[in-house]
Amino acid sequence: MQIKEVARQLNTTTRTIRFYEEKGLIHPIKQENEYRIFTEEDLVRISTILALREIGITINEIKQLLNDGSRSINSYLNIQRSALFEKWLELKDMIATIDQMLERSNDGQTEMSEILELSEHLKNLKSIRKSWEDKWNFDSQAVDYDQNLKMHGYHFNVHQDYTRALKRVVETIQLKKGDTCLDIGIGTGNLGSKFIAHGVNVIGIDQSKNMLHECKKKHPEIDTRNGHFLALPVMDHQIDGIVSSYALHHIEDEQKLMAFEEMDRVLKPEGEICMVDLMFQNKSHRKAVIDHFTNTGNKVAVYSIEDEYYADRSVLIDWFKTNDYQVETYTFNPILSMIYAKKQIEGGSNC
């Protein structure tokens, strides 16, 4: 088939096809008269490239994808979806800021300082969303993660009540057959997978592609998605329940509040959240625990606590109450708590 016919069939231009050839994405046969001949296989490849370009994947990424047999198209689509959700949320924030600016300027008494304040707030949101980085390198922990959970005898065993805590989450959150549940920071799937037997659809979100790979290997039924606490790859109000275990303490305090806004965005009215994580009851409890470890010479414990972002449980409770959730907590040990929150229907109460 000649280039004009290919362009016609795929609803594109000959220029685009030549550009893909220049970039080394396609290799049509060149005849002696310099005319290019395209096979059926070339046609499939070009339509794949066009589809990937349509969803914003760059030429270089497409080249890697087409030349690297080890990575599936799914993994690229997954990464792309997560990036687009991040952009979408950024755009939503921008539109909300413009709305607020317009609202204030419509009353004719706007001070320039108010507009600047709103734009500063927007800048701040962007920087919170972008500032997270994986300083623990979870990709490198994925293969041995489950094995390491079983190890005992550490100076400071953060997984001391792991099995009990996950079980309690499953018993607390009220999910039924056909519901959709998000497990954020799913890791290798130890919590999310417990809902599959109950007929719940589980979406597992993690920022680590290797954790997601391990999770999918163990639990093919889980819909694994690249994503982030601060930009969940899910549309608004689609989710019945959100669970998370041992993940929240990897994001800073102000990021936690943004993560809650995100959970609230994707949750259906009356949705539930149940998280188990390393946290303190409040500031003075944190001080008392750290003082205890310092006085008993447990440097490992002090280092571990200070290397991560254990929540102040009282701040989390406040956020949920202010945002119309009914909240309950459960303490497993001095550093491990569960927090359960159920969104209340507007104008009513489900206590």
Ligand SMILES: C[S@@+](CC[C@H](N)C(=O)[O-])C[C@H]1O[C@@H](n2cnc3c(N)ncnc32)[C@H](O)[C@@H]1O
């Ligand atoms: C200690 S593991 C816990 C895994 C699993 N939930 C469990 O209980 O065994 C923490 C997981 O959270 C993920 N994680 C950490 N920060 C995250 C973030 N900001 N967004 C999404 N996932 C995150 C890590 O990649 C890792 O898989």
